[in-house]
Amino acid sequence: MKKNTKARSYVGKEVFIGIDVHKKTYTVVARFEEEVVKKWTTKASPQSLAQQLLKYFDGATIYSAYEAGFSGFVLHRELEAHGIQNIVVNAAGIEVAVNNRVKTDKRDALKLATLLEAKRLKGIRIPSEEEEAHRLLSRTRKQLVGDCTSVKNKIRMKFHQFGLIDADETREMTHKLVTETLANSPSKELAIVITAYWSVWKKFRRRNQEN
Numbered sequence: 001m002k003k004n005t006k007a008r009s010y011v012g013k014e015v016f017i018g019i020d021v022h023k024k025t026y027t028v029v030a031r032f033e034e035e036v037v038k039k040w041t042t043k044a045s046p047q048s049l050a051q052q053l054l055k056y057f058d059g060a061t062i063y064s065a066y067e068a069g070f071s072g073f074v075l076h077r078e079l080e081a082h083g084i085q086n087i088v089v090n091a092a093g094i095e096v097a098v099n100n101r102v103k104t105d106k107r108d109a110l111k112l113a114t115l116l117e118a119k120r121l122k123g124i125r126i127p128s129e130e131e132e133a134h135r136l137l138s139r140t141r142k143q144l145v146g147d148c149t150s151v152k153n154k155i156r157m158k159f160h161q162f163g164l165i166d167a168d169e170t171r172e173m174t175h176k177l178v179t180e181t182l183a184n185s186p187s188k189e190l191a192i193v194i195t196a197y198w199s200v201w202k203k204f205r206r207r208n209q210e211n
Helices: 046-056 074-081 105-117 129-161 175-182 188-210
Strands: 014-021 025-032 035-043 061-067 085-089
Touching (some): 025 046, 035 046, 035 105, 046 074, 074 085, 175 188
Parallel strands (some): 061 085
16 A cells, blocks of 8 residues: 655644743644644754744644743744744643653653643733843842842851851941951951952942942
8 A cells, every 4th residue: 555645734724832941952742633743852942943833834823832931931922923822831830640740851842732732721921021121120139139138147157256246246247347347357367258258249239239
């Protein structure tokens, strides 16, 4: 019997794509009419993946999904720009079978594609690029404030460790206080350590003021 080698047509049909995102690669699984029709791994290039999907499933309405995480929304925006209907989902909201908790890249991508096809995935709200930039600035400022506090607490602990301040000392670790306390340092090594911490604190503070 002659084997049918005619290529499958996706024109006017719906294809569902699950994407497991990693730093260097994307693992992709495609489902069509309740069966897996393609699995592959490609470099983590949003534009390249979008072009692949349009090439492999020419003429189809393409739906895709990936988990929210470190990769942000660049991939989402690129897929949408190419006419691919993508959602980003919260990992905590993805169904996990009791007897199927082993995670692999292909299994995770398959799960996303399967649930997407079954309409059992809900996307999170995607911030605008302006909102994302503002959020980055706000979070960075908060992190820098936390870093400043952490460094000052380390200085305070060192001073207390060597008996230079009382355990219940509550004064702010200002430049004046640090300088005066260092004048009574019992060793040059401690002075070097505190000076290094204080230098770091000043850098954090300057960056915080710039932001």
